[in-house]
Amino acid sequence: xxxxxxxxxxxxxxxxxxxxPPAEERKRAHWLSAELERHNYLYHTLDAxxxxxxxxxxxxxxxxxxxxxxxxxxxxxSPTLRVGGGLLEGLNKKEHRRRMYGLDNVFSNEDWRDFVExxxxxxxxxxxxxxxxxxxxxxxxxxxALEVIYVDGVLSGAxxxxxxxxxxxxxxAVRTIRTVPLRLRGEGPFPSLLExxxxxxxxxxxxxxLNEQQQALGRKPFANPRNAAAxxxxxxxxxxxxxRPLRFLAYNLGEVDWAATAPCLSxxxxxxRLKGYGFLTPPDGRLCAGPEEVEAYxxxxxxxxxxxxxxxxxxxxxxxxxxxxxxxxxxxxxPRFAVAFKFPAMQAETLLTSIDIQVGRTGVLTPVAxxxxxxxxxxxxxRATLHNEDEIRA
Ligand code: IVH
Numbered sequence: 001x002x003x004x005x006x007x008x009x010x011x012x013x014x015x016x017x018x019x020x021p022p023a024e025e026r027k028r029a030h031w032l033s034a035e036l037e038r039h040n041y042l043y044h045t046l047d048a049x050x051x052x053x054x055x056x057x058x059x060x061x062x063x064x065x066x067x068x069x070x071x072x073x074x075x076x077x078s079p080t081l082r083v084g085g086g087l088l089e090g091l092n093k094k095e096h097r098r099r100m101y102g103l104d105n106v107f108s109n110e111d112w113r114d115f116v117e118x119x120x121x122x123x124x125x126x127x128x129x130x131x132x133x134x135x136x137x138x139x140x141x142x143x144x145a146l147e148v149i150y151v152d153g154v155l156s157g158a159x160x161x162x163x164x165x166x167x168x169x170x171x172x173a174v175r176t177i178r179t180v181p182l183r184l185r186g187e188g189p190f191p192s193l194l195e196x197x198x199x200x201x202x203x204x205x206x207x208x209x210l211n212e213q214q215q216a217l218g219r220k221p222f223a224n225p226r227n228a229a230a231x232x233x234x235x236x237x238x239x240x241x242x243x244r245p246l247r248f249l250a251y252n253l254g255e256v257d258w259a260a261t262a263p264c265l266s267x268x269x270x271x272x273r274l275k276g277y278g279f280l281t282p283p284d285g286r287l288c289a290g291p292e293e294v295e296a297y298x299x300x301x302x303x304x305x306x307x308x309x310x311x312x313x314x315x316x317x318x319x320x321x322x323x324x325x326x327x328x329x330x331x332x333x334x335p336r337f338a339v340a341f342k343f344p345a346m347q348a349e350t351l352l353t354s355i356d357i358q359v360g361r362t363g364v365l366t367p368v369a370x371x372x373x374x375x376x377x378x379x380x381x382x383r384a385t386l387h388n389e390d391e392i393r394a
Pocket of ligand 1: 101102103138139140141142144145198199251252282316335338340
């Protein structure tokens with residue numbers, strides 16, 4: 001089957017013309033759809049299933065059969081769409097309503113204090129009053145940035161970050177990620193437009209299992225969770241995406257229209273709201289009263305870096321007040337209200353077995369160290385390119 005977003009929408013319109021099912025069956029399909037999504041959420045987001053896999057499969061089969069019998073019952077938020085059977089011809093591109101910025105980095109407490117100082121200087125106290133002191137902090141997830149778009153509470157699109165201005169449309173692939181709600185949880189009313197930004201990651205244990213499976217099938221293992229996640233998301237064969245254990249963790253907003261409901265005023269409120277809507281959020285986020293607490297938080301995350309379920313490459317500190325975020329705005333490449341505390345790359349010791357010389361496409365020779373395999377940040381390393389003379393001597 002080949003489909004694109006445009007076709008998916010027209011088949012939904014078409015469903016209004018299709019024969020209509022009896023009220024009983026319509027009711028049953030709605031119930032099954034909501035119930036399956038509830039169990040998806042319990043299992044994948046809360047990690048607290050209430051029913052067995054067999055019971056889930058039975059409900060799923062029942063809905064699939066009802067939808068087969070009555071095409072009018074197929075909806076864009078049906079859990080049956082999570083089983084990606086489709087094949088895309090290519091990835092379309094689309095402009096972000098709001099640019100997706102990267103983050104500037106700080107590597108020490110001194111850098112961090114400079115950042116806070118720059119933030120203070122950029123703040124217009126006469127116009128805006130005193131700068132609010134609190135920061136929301138969470139771990140910096142080493143994955144891929146993604147934007148998921150909800151219209152009236154229903155998932156309607158997903159874009160990769162791309163170059164920040166324009167991303168690739170990956171809606172069908174993203175539907176297979178069980179931690180992305182197909183409909184926002186709760187009673188509503190929901191914002192008429194809500195763009196949620198976050199990171200697609202693979203948990204370390206899922207990555208290890210995937211690589212074992214790759215090897216058992218005689219396939220090349222993935223270099224790290226980030227690469228495996230990136231490849232899975234940009235797949236044209238959606239059934240391959242579905243077979244990869246991806247998770248989406250939400251930490252920010254793009255464009256949002258709050259007219260229908262109470263707006264969020266702070267980052268910490270926003271994180272609660274996102275959880276209420278059914279999203280997974282980064283673990284161990286914390287509201288810090290001032291810059292010193294941020295330093296302590298970053299040190300804590302760094303110390304516990306190995307204990308996280310996913311790869312972490314730093315901590316992110318964000319001005320907590322959303323109006324202040326808006327007023328501080330962006331430089332040409334990054335926000336003035338947020339910064340990434342980056343950790344040094346993971347290190348491990350091992351034995352050098354030998355040195356290979358690798359010949360590049362252009363004839364360039366690169367020495368490659370062959371190592372006793374060693375685990376570094378959840379990944380086995382057995383070869384390392386020796387880029388410069390210092391490294392070779394070391
Ligand atoms: S907040 C305005 N929080 O890191 C940007 N970003 O290197 C606000 N990232 O593009 C972003 N973990 O994709 C934020 N907890 C976190 C994050 C996070 C990872 C990514 C994000 C960003 C990149 C910058």
